[in-house]
Amino acid sequence: MTLAAHRGEILHCLDDPAAAGTDAVGHYPDGLLLLEDGHVVSAGDFADLASQVPAGIEILHHRDALIIPGLVDTHVHYPQCEVIASYGTRLLDWLETHTFPAESRFGNPAHAADTAEFFLDELLRNGTTTALVFGTVHAESVEAFFTAAQKRHLRMICGKVMMDRNAPAELLDTAESSYHDSEALIRRWHGRDRLGYAVTPRFAPTSTGEQLAMAGRLLMEYPGVHLHTHVAENPEECRWVAELFPEANDYVDVYHRHGLLGRRSVLAHGIHLSPAEWKRLAETGSALSHCPLSNLFIGSGLFDYRAAREHGVRVGLGTDVGGGDSFSILRVINEAYKVQQLQDNNLAPLQSFYLATLGGARALELDAHIGNFAPGKEADFVVLDYDATPLIARRIRACRDVMERLFVMEMLGDDRAIRETRVLGEVAHRRAG
Numbered sequence: 001m002t003l004a005a006h007r008g009e010i011l012h013c014l015d016d017p018a019a020a021g022t023d024a025v026g027h028y029p030d031g032l033l034l035l036e037d038g039h040v041v042s043a044g045d046f047a048d049l050a051s052q053v054p055a056g057i058e059i060l061h062h063r064d065a066l067i068i069p070g071l072v073d074t075h076v077h078y079p080q081c082e083v084i085a086s087y088g089t090r091l092l093d094w095l096e097t098h099t100f101p102a103e104s105r106f107g108n109p110a111h112a113a114d115t116a117e118f119f120l121d122e123l124l125r126n127g128t129t130t131a132l133v134f135g136t137v138h139a140e141s142v143e144a145f146f147t148a149a150q151k152r153h154l155r156m157i158c159g160k161v162m163m164d165r166n167a168p169a170e171l172l173d174t175a176e177s178s179y180h181d182s183e184a185l186i187r188r189w190h191g192r193d194r195l196g197y198a199v200t201p202r203f204a205p206t207s208t209g210e211q212l213a214m215a216g217r218l219l220m221e222y223p224g225v226h227l228h229t230h231v232a233e234n235p236e237e238c239r240w241v242a243e244l245f246p247e248a249n250d251y252v253d254v255y256h257r258h259g260l261l262g263r264r265s266v267l268a269h270g271i272h273l274s275p276a277e278w279k280r281l282a283e284t285g286s287a288l289s290h291c292p293l294s295n296l297f298i299g300s301g302l303f304d305y306r307a308a309r310e311h312g313v314r315v316g317l318g319t320d321v322g323g324g325d326s327f328s329i330l331r332v333i334n335e336a337y338k339v340q341q342l343q344d345n346n347l348a349p350l351q352s353f354y355l356a357t358l359g360g361a362r363a364l365e366l367d368a369h370i371g372n373f374a375p376g377k378e379a380d381f382v383v384l385d386y387d388a389t390p391l392i393a394r395r396i397r398a399c400r401d402v403m404e405r406l407f408v409m410e411m412l413g414d415d416r417a418i419r420e421t422r423v424l425g426e427v428a429h430r431r432a433g
Ligand code: GUN
Pocket: 077, 091, 095, 099, 202, 203, 230, 233, 294, 320, 323
């Protein structure tokens, strides 16, 4: 049994602030986070909990910092590290020109392994401890990713892309082979340590109906796995889906009629949705991943967060690297705020903090394990540095309360603000300097 104690200002969400108000917040200006074997024992005021720390256990004091749960990225492509910052295209052209060529290299296990390590280093440098991750069409890509994530004891979900049309020949599988390859990966990796599998049809245009039906079959046969795909990101894409699936009522219906929607289904983007589509997502309990960095970078559009709230659709935040141009969920929060500003809406500091932590965990159905410091949860956490940059240090000292400080870190923070990232209580990243 290993005990550990971390002292400092602590902030976490106990619930959705939009629903539960101030009851949703746990804030301890001088707090103590007590851990046992990498799991939370308790979080509270130092003055109340200090007596529970046995003599001989060192209390690590994180000064001028905010201790928060590990950040959750609900949509990201690990094979797209080298696609970030590609100039001049919208979605369909971007895929063809930049993305597919990069992904075609992932049949090479050495390249996949090297990229997986780089990718996980980047996540941890940015305070992200859990992600829902796209591989490529190659089973080798997922094998490499899970191998790397397992070594680091991370809670991660990944899946092999299913894609049997409208992509270069070297990136195509078949309905049949995608079923068998996915099944083999599920059997090998799903539920192993902290890893989970997501059945991953890329998006409706690159799968035949036959392949989508195979994806639905996998979900029926392996009910614990996730479904991860894209939906309604770009108007041209939406028109293409209507042509390819004339029998469907709309884009969301394409997924619904193949049995792909449900509480473990996470669809990225959802920018161009009709009321009927919002309703269907809500009825099926499906979640959306909001990826403002990508939506602005690829010029896809503005996510209607108000509609998501009104329809009761769960939302998490995603970087969507390489459509998104940063690994930082703090940068995602910054752009999410601006996207709502442009739509006459306000994304409150605590609300976006919730989306990046407990809300993201809920969108991934992982909130039994991660998302806050409730007793028994896995102790993945981040130490945000109030002195990260001269500007942050100066601006923080002008704040009157924790919500102001939180907003400053959300708006001005990036990887430089991450002093330390811990996984199951152990240091997984410590910023130099
Ligand atoms: N739609 C289908 N594939 C992709 C992808 O790789 N990135 C993004 N942003 N959208 C997609």
